[in-house]
Amino acid sequence: MFMKSKILLTIKILIIFILISFNLKNITMASTFSEEQTINITKNLRCLICQGQTIHESNSDFAESMKKYIKGELQNGKTDEEIFSSLVEKYGQWIVYDPGISRNTLLLWALPLLLFLIGGAIIGKRIFKKI
Amino acid sequence: MIISQLGYYSLIFGLLTSIFIFLNSSIQLKKNILVISDKSIGLIGFQFFFVFISFISLIFSFIISDFSNETVYNNSHTTKPLFYKITGTWGNHEGSLLLWLLVLTGVLLGFVFKSRNEPNNYRLLTILFHQITVIGFFIFVLKTSNPFNAIFPVQMEGLGLNPILQDPALGIHPPILYLGYVGTSIIFSAALASMISNYVNKSWAKNIKFWILFSWIFLTGGILLGSIWAYYELGWGGFWFWDPVENVSLMPWLSLTALLHCIVTLEKRELFKKWTIVLCIITFALSMVGTFLVRSGILNSVHTFANDPSRGIYILTFILVLVLLSFVIFVIYENKNFTQKSEIFTLSKETAVLINNWFILYFLSVVLIGTIYPIFLDVILDEQISVGPPFYNKLILPFLIPFVLFMSIGPSMKWIKTNFKFGAKSFFVIIFTLILSFITVYYIGEKNIFILLLFIGFFYLLLKSLDQFREKTKNFAQIFSHTGFSLLLISILLNSFSSREIVKNIQVGESFTLKNEKIIFKKIAIEKEKNYESVVGFFEILDDKNTIINLQPEIRIYNEPEMATSEASIKTTLFKDRFITINIIKDQNFFNVRYQHKPFMIWIWISTLIIMLGGMFAIFRKNKEVNI
Numbered sequence: 001m002f003m004k005s006k007i008l009l010t011i012k013i014l015i016i017f018i019l020i021s022f023n024l025k026n027i028t029m030a031s032t033f034s035e036e037q038t039i040n041i042t043k044n045l046r047c048l049i050c051q052g053q054t055i056h057e058s059n060s061d062f063a064e065s066m067k068k069y070i071k072g073e074l075q076n077g078k079t080d081e082e083i084f085s086s087l088v089e090k091y092g093q094w095i096v097y098d099p100g101i102s103r104n105t106l107l108l109w110a111l112p113l114l115l116f117l118i119g120g121a122i123i124g125k126r127i128f129k130k131i
Numbered sequence: 132m133i134i135s136q137l138g139y140y141s142l143i144f145g146l147l148t149s150i151f152i153f154l155n156s157s158i159q160l161k162k163n164i165l166v167i168s169d170k171s172i173g174l175i176g177f178q179f180f181f182v183f184i185s186f187i188s189l190i191f192s193f194i195i196s197d198f199s200n201e202t203v204y205n206n207s208h209t210t211k212p213l214f215y216k217i218t219g220t221w222g223n224h225e226g227s228l229l230l231w232l233l234v235l236t237g238v239l240l241g242f243v244f245k246s247r248n249e250p251n252n253y254r255l256l257t258i259l260f261h262q263i264t265v266i267g268f269f270i271f272v273l274k275t276s277n278p279f280n281a282i283f284p285v286q287m288e289g290l291g292l293n294p295i296l297q298d299p300a301l302g303i304h305p306p307i308l309y310l311g312y313v314g315t316s317i318i319f320s321a322a323l324a325s326m327i328s329n330y331v332n333k334s335w336a337k338n339i340k341f342w343i344l345f346s347w348i349f350l351t352g353g354i355l356l357g358s359i360w361a362y363y364e365l366g367w368g369g370f371w372f373w374d375p376v377e378n379v380s381l382m383p384w385l386s387l388t389a390l391l392h393c394i395v396t397l398e399k400r401e402l403f404k405k406w407t408i409v410l411c412i413i414t415f416a417l418s419m420v421g422t423f424l425v426r427s428g429i430l431n432s433v434h435t436f437a438n439d440p441s442r443g444i445y446i447l448t449f450i451l452v453l454v455l456l457s458f459v460i461f462v463i464y465e466n467k468n469f470t471q472k473s474e475i476f477t478l479s480k481e482t483a484v485l486i487n488n489w490f491i492l493y494f495l496s497v498v499l500i501g502t503i504y505p506i507f508l509d510v511i512l513d514e515q516i517s518v519g520p521p522f523y524n525k526l527i528l529p530f531l532i533p534f535v536l537f538m539s540i541g542p543s544m545k546w547i548k549t550n551f552k553f554g555a556k557s558f559f560v561i562i563f564t565l566i567l568s569f570i571t572v573y574y575i576g577e578k579n580i581f582i583l584l585l586f587i588g589f590f591y592l593l594l595k596s597l598d599q600f601r602e603k604t605k606n607f608a609q610i611f612s613h614t615g616f617s618l619l620l621i622s623i624l625l626n627s628f629s630s631r632e633i634v635k636n637i638q639v640g641e642s643f644t645l646k647n648e649k650i651i652f653k654k655i656a657i658e659k660e661k662n663y664e665s666v667v668g669f670f671e672i673l674d675d676k677n678t679i680i681n682l683q684p685e686i687r688i689y690n691e692p693e694m695a696t697s698e699a700s701i702k703t704t705l706f707k708d709r710f711i712t713i714n715i716i717k718d719q720n721f722f723n724v725r726y727q728h729k730p731f732m733i734w735i736w737i738s739t740l741i742i743m744l745g746g747m748f749a750i751f752r753k754n755k756e757v758n759i
Contacts, residue, residue: 011464039632046517052374055365059697059723097519099505104514108504112526116493123485127477 041070041080044097045087054097134283135200137190139279145181145236146269148174155261156255157469167258175258178265179236186233188521189278190220208291208691210662219292220304224426224442225528226277227305231422232268234313235518239265242317249330249338256324257317260699263456264316267449275442291691294663300360308353309378312418314346315383318390319415322408323457326464331408336398339411343394347387348435348746354380355739366697366712366725368632370735373523378502379421382495383584389491392484399546402481404487405465412457417499419450429506448603478549482691483541490534492569497526528585531691535588535617539595542609558596564591575629585624593617608752612745622731632727638720650711650726663689665698668722672702684713708732 018114042056047063055063073083087095152174157164189202193216198204206223207216221230239261246254295301318339327337335375357380358370371377396402417626423446475481501518508514543549568586577583596613599605633645642651653669665685672680685698695715702709708729713722 008577011658035633041552044519046519052372053365053367054372057369061717094515094517097517098521099516099518104508104512105504105516108500108518109526110520111500111504112493112497115496116489116530119489119492123489127475127482127485 021105037074037080039081041074042067044084046095046097048091049097062094132192132197132199134188134192134195134197135279135281138185138192139277141181141185141188142269142273144265145178145185145545146231146273146416148178148181148511149262152178153259153266154253156259156262158253160255160259165255167243167251167254171258172201174511175236175240175243178308180231182229182233182236186229186524189226190217190228191262193217193220196289198286199281199283200278201276202280204282206292207289208662209288210691211292211297212304212661214299215292215297215662218296219570221305222292222296222301225272225276227309228268228272228276228426229278230306230309231313232265232272234309235261235265235268235316236645238314238317238342239320242321246338249334250328253321253324253328253330254337256328257321260320260323261317264320264453264569267453270451270635272443273444275445280574289691291689293692294687294696295364295696297662297689298364300356300358300363304356304360306492307349307356311346311348311350311353312380313350314342315387315415315418318411319344319345319453319457322411323460326408327458329464329467331397331404333398333401336394336407340391340394340398341389342752343391344746347384347391348750350380350384350387351739351743354384355736355743359736362732363699363701364696366699367725368630368710368729373501373518373520374565375502375503378498379424380418382498383414383421383723385495385498386410386417389488389495390414392487396481396484399533400481402475403484408461410459410488412454415495416450416454419446420653423447423450424502433670456598476548478544478551479540480544480546480549483537483544486537487541490530490537494527497523497644501526529581531620532584532588535592535620538613538616539592542599542606542613543595556598560591560594564594567594570613571625575625577628582624582628586621589617589620589624593621608745608749610745612742615738615741615743615745618734620739622734622738624727625731626735629730630728632724632725634723634725636716636723638722643724643726645726649673650724652722652724655722662691663687664713666713670700670711670724672709680709682709682711684711686713686715703733706730 023068028123041055043054043062045066047053047055047060047066049060049062050058053063055066057063070083073086078086084096093099093102094102099108101109141629153172155171155174192200192203192215193207196203196207196209196216198207202223202225207219211219242257242261243254246257274487288453289746321335321339321342325331325339357377361372362368362370393403393407393410397404397407423443426442426446429443439720444606475485501522505516505518508516529701564587567585567590567718571590572583593614596610596617599610633643635643637643637652639652639654642649644650648671651671651673653671656667656669658665658667665687667683667685670682670684672682674680680702682700682702684700686695687698688695697712697714699710699712701711708727710727710729712725714725716723
């Protein structure tokens, strides 16, 4: 029984870690407009006419105009979330590197975590079998 | 040309030899003639020799710029420097597959020599299974990717090699990576053979451990070279972007790492037999899936040489056949030849290895699902999503903390049973870890508790690993690779949190500042090389102590094919890299200048080398009875 509670504790800790990590972005992003904020946004956007490059890295015309657009939007007081969602609306989910949680991506997030739990159960059974 | 003919017929002979070896070893096994004569070793040598001749012919065709050969025509040019003519041989689909075949036949030859003291039925079976892969790849090369196709009329000039591939690190990246990648094939063949010949035991583990380490070291080196190349060539100062093509090399690396820990457990304790075999199969399957993803053109990247569905379908079918074959063999022999013995005590090295595998396989599943999920979503629902760094960071980073904690205490566990003592020494390590972490977090000005936890975990691993240097029976393989791994994590974290950058559009003569450094754009010059012209920008960096650092980024305009690339100029010091790139802005006198501080960059490379060094210790350690 002692071991069972240990497993439960591990799982609880894991859940806390996951929650923390999901909130990471919200914590680290300040609301004042800065160069860094533009970089943070453009680093998470795909340059649609390049091969596997972010808008931040690319110097293509498309990327340059996007950078200008994003700077403008930030100056207008738009938040990161608003900018991302307006871009997704216009260009589709393909443009953002963060797949986000939606109906289509639920399995993407859940499958690895599920496998982790299954793996843990198998190993736990093996280790604590005798007790 | 005669050279191409030679290469082509050499391949055909290679295929015929493989079929002969396959038949010969099946007959031997059937008739129970369990000897491997010099003649059969000679045949395997010939098989390798034929592929080698073929490979040399292709290199030679590249050197003399034989444009009657389609591969050479598509990927070379007379004005290219000799070095890039040679590396161009594997800088394309056909040539790289020939290299794949060369390594594939080479490792078998190596295996036959290295396994002289093993039972012959196990060796024969390994040869047999390996031939299935070899024949599959021979047919693949000859049918869909023949590097010796002729074109008529003979062209006077070739189309040239993609400029971003014209780079020294990338010249040697594919051969090193392939040694690791394809090295896993012999592990696969040997695993199947050991299952059937009832040889999954300590001696098998000892024998196959060499090949696991071999693949692991080269794969690590290959990934390292690729990262270094990406860092300075792609011009944005990053070294890893969770790009599908990077992931594809990381997946076999992860499963090899898990396998490495398992095989030691099998060697010492005869445990986890089934699981080890499964990992051997998974590892090779992942290498094959990687080849499929990269070669089929499903992925969009610099590695995609060709977009040919028939190649993709061939590899996919081939993977399915191999996986199915191994699955059938596994099911048949699973209970027949495996006697799972002895229990595992909770506090033991065995448990530590299990936990290691648990986490590594989780990381593997994150990378695998992140890489292939978008493909499935696209095919099934016709919806395109991008799975990039945010996904991997969120699913991997939180799990790294418990992982490194287990990794810190795992090595001090004993086989069978451990009695834990919590002495003054452990207490000091913890205190010292906390102090180091708090100082670091304070220094980089990060207030996030999660970052602090990551640093605590990483520093604890570092100190615990270093602490083992004081032990009586030192295991240098483990100490070095674990120390290297902790240094790698620390450097990556520091690098990502205290990188600074500034992007400015300026003219010659202007300047700007980053922190307390002044960046002055002195002048530009045009230089002409054999295969490109370059615009060189001369920059002076003045730091707070008024020392001058000169940086000269370039824009290269290659002639064949015509393409502009931006070459970064980097000044590396022990604590930070200064990284500058320039770009031309169309129709204006301004240059787009990107200046970056990349802290601890060199430590990322050094720590990876330390990890590899650990692997080398394990190879060269002569059967001394030491723990992992």
